Amino acid sequence: MSLELIKGLRATRVFSDVPVGREQVRAVLEVARWAGSARNRQPWRFVVVRDQGLLRELSVLGAYAGHLAGASVVVLLAVDGTVSADDAEFDAGRAAQNLMLAAHALGLGSCPASFFPAVNVRAATELAGLREPWRVRTGISLGYPAPPLQGSPAIPQGRLPLSDLVIEPPQRDG
Amino acid sequence: MSLELIKGLRATRVFSDVPVGREQVRAVLEVARWAGSARNRQPWRFVVVRDQGLLRELSVLGAYAGHLAGASVVVLLAVDGTVSADDAEFDAGRAAQNLMLAAHALGLGSCPASFFPAVNVRAATELAGLREPWRVRTGISLGYPAPPLQGSPAIPQGRLPLSDLVIEPPQRDG
Numbered sequence: 001m002s003l004e005l006i007k008g009l010r011a012t013r014v015f016s017d018v019p020v021g022r023e024q025v026r027a028v029l030e031v032a033r034w035a036g037s038a039r040n041r042q043p044w045r046f047v048v049v050r051d052q053g054l055l056r057e058l059s060v061l062g063a064y065a066g067h068l069a070g071a072s073v074v075v076l077l078a079v080d081g082t083v084s085a086d087d088a089e090f091d092a093g094r095a096a097q098n099l100m101l102a103a104h105a106l107g108l109g110s111c112p113a114s115f116f117p118a119v120n121v122r123a124a125t126e127l128a129g130l131r132e133p134w135r136v137r138t139g140i141s142l143g144y145p146a147p148p149l150q151g152s153p154a155i156p157q158g159r160l161p162l163s164d165l166v167i168e169p170p171q172r173d174g
Numbered sequence: 175m176s177l178e179l180i181k182g183l184r185a186t187r188v189f190s191d192v193p194v195g196r197e198q199v200r201a202v203l204e205v206a207r208w209a210g211s212a213r214n215r216q217p218w219r220f221v222v223v224r225d226q227g228l229l230r231e232l233s234v235l236g237a238y239a240g241h242l243a244g245a246s247v248v249v250l251l252a253v254d255g256t257v258s259a260d261d262a263e264f265d266a267g268r269a270a271q272n273l274m275l276a277a278h279a280l281g282l283g284s285c286p287a288s289f290f291p292a293v294n295v296r297a298a299t300e301l302a303g304l305r306e307p308w309r310v311r312t313g314i315s316l317g318y319p320a321p322p323l324q325g326s327p328a329i330p331q332g333r334l335p336l337s338d339l340v341i342e343p344p345q346r347d348g
Contacts, residue, residue: 002279003201005176006272007208027177029340033333034181035271038288039238040329047341054346064213078341086311087288089260093267097209098180101275105176114212114261129344137260155214159207166203167221167252170303172228 009101012109013067015143020072024106025142029075031102037091043080044095047128047136048073057127058139061120064155065113071141075099076124081133089137096140109145112138183275186283187241189317194246198280199316203249205276211265217254218269221302221310222247231301232313235294238329239287245315249273250298255307263311270314283319286312 029046037043049055050073058076059069068074077096079088100110115124115137124136203220211217223229224247232250233243242248251270253262274284289298289311298310 002176002179003205003276006275006279007205009208009210011210026336029336031177031181033336033339034183036183036185036274036286040331040333042334042339044339045341046339047343049343051343051346054343076343084290085260086263089263090267090270090288090312093264094271096264097268097271100210101180102177105180112210114264116258127343129341138264157214159214160216162200162203162207165207165216165218165220167219167303169221169223169225169228169250169301172225 005105006101009104011111012143012145013111014146014149015070015072015109015141016146018072018144020108020142020144024108025073027106028099028102028142032095032099035091035095035098037094038087041083041091043083043088043091045078045134047076047078047130049076054127058124061115061124062113063116065115065139067111067141068113068139070143072143075140075142076128076136077138077140078125078128078130078134078136081135092138096138099140103142108142111141113141114138179279180275183278185285186317186319187285188320188323189244189246189283189315190320192246192318194282194316194318198282199247201280202273202276202316206269206273209265209269209272211268212261215257215265217257217262217265219252219308221250221252221304223250228301232298235289235298236287237290239289239313241285241315242287242313244317246317249314249316250302250310251312251314252299252302252304252308252310255309266312270312273314277316282316285315287315288312
């Protein structure tokens with residue numbers, strides 16, 4: 001059921017050795033590129049990284065980016081710095097969600113990583129072979145999920161209930 | 175096929191008079207709230223607006239926000255201003271994409287609208303009954319699509335081909 005598929009996407013941070021094929025990468029990028037964006041600007045470019053040395057270098061560029069080093073392939077999301085940052089990052093989130101949902105539909109695991117702070121964003125951008133105005137703030141790990149580890153995840157799981165999230169707008173008179 | 179469903183989401187800006195039911199709104203919000211976010215912070219709140227007067231006021235708060243006035247219901251996406259703007263907007267894009275894909279799976283049309291510039295973001299936030307640190311930069315129209323209009327859309331359609339979007343990372347020696 002489609003709602004369950006979309007709702008059921010969870011981050012995968014530990015991957016098996018089974019490689020993700022080129023056709024699968026192409027398939028998820030095909031879905032990513034059809035995401036909507038403000039004015040249909042599509043302010044994104046995709047850098048596909050498989051090199052283990054490069055993945056290790058990227059994996060230290062954010063506090064929670066370690067999973068990049070164990071991925072079969074990482075898609076770096078470059079955003080256009082000439083577009084307002086709010087639009088560009090919102091749109092990048094849309095494309096990233098399309099990408100990860102497509103991966104999920106294909107049985108792959110995924111997880112986004114943020115590069116932070118700004119010096120690390122510049123480093124990731126350079127490692128991707130890009131320069132201003134392109135900015136690489138996010139990398140998305142892809143791979144087949146490994147069996148779950150023991151112990152508690154570092155990041156709390158679950159979600160706030162709808163009752164906490166839905167706010168009634170002010171009542172209007174008349 | 176799931177990839178086709180995800181890929182096939184398009185913006186709907188013109189809606190019929192058929193109202194979107196409460197259960198459908200709940201269903202799409204249920205999917206939105208399960209989107210991932212940096213550190214699982216879920217830096218979002220949802221304000222559900224049906225009041226026609228309020229929708230008209232919101233619809234003038236962005237150059238491309240006119241469709242809000244014709245929607246059956248609008249979900250205003252409030253983001254947490256205490257979270258870095260890059261993270262908050264990226265995460266909001268993820269939640270918005272989940273919401274719109276869920277709507278699409280239910281046969282509903284949707285379209286996001288950005289409030290801009292900053293004075294209009296403040297106005298939208300106030301109309302939503304919220305205040306800092308919450309910031310309402312995006313509203314998502316929901317409704318049943320009306321039959322397509324004549325003429326060309328204001329925003330160019332289609333998408334850049336993958337060959338334009340995929341960049342090879344630099345080759346590594348050794």
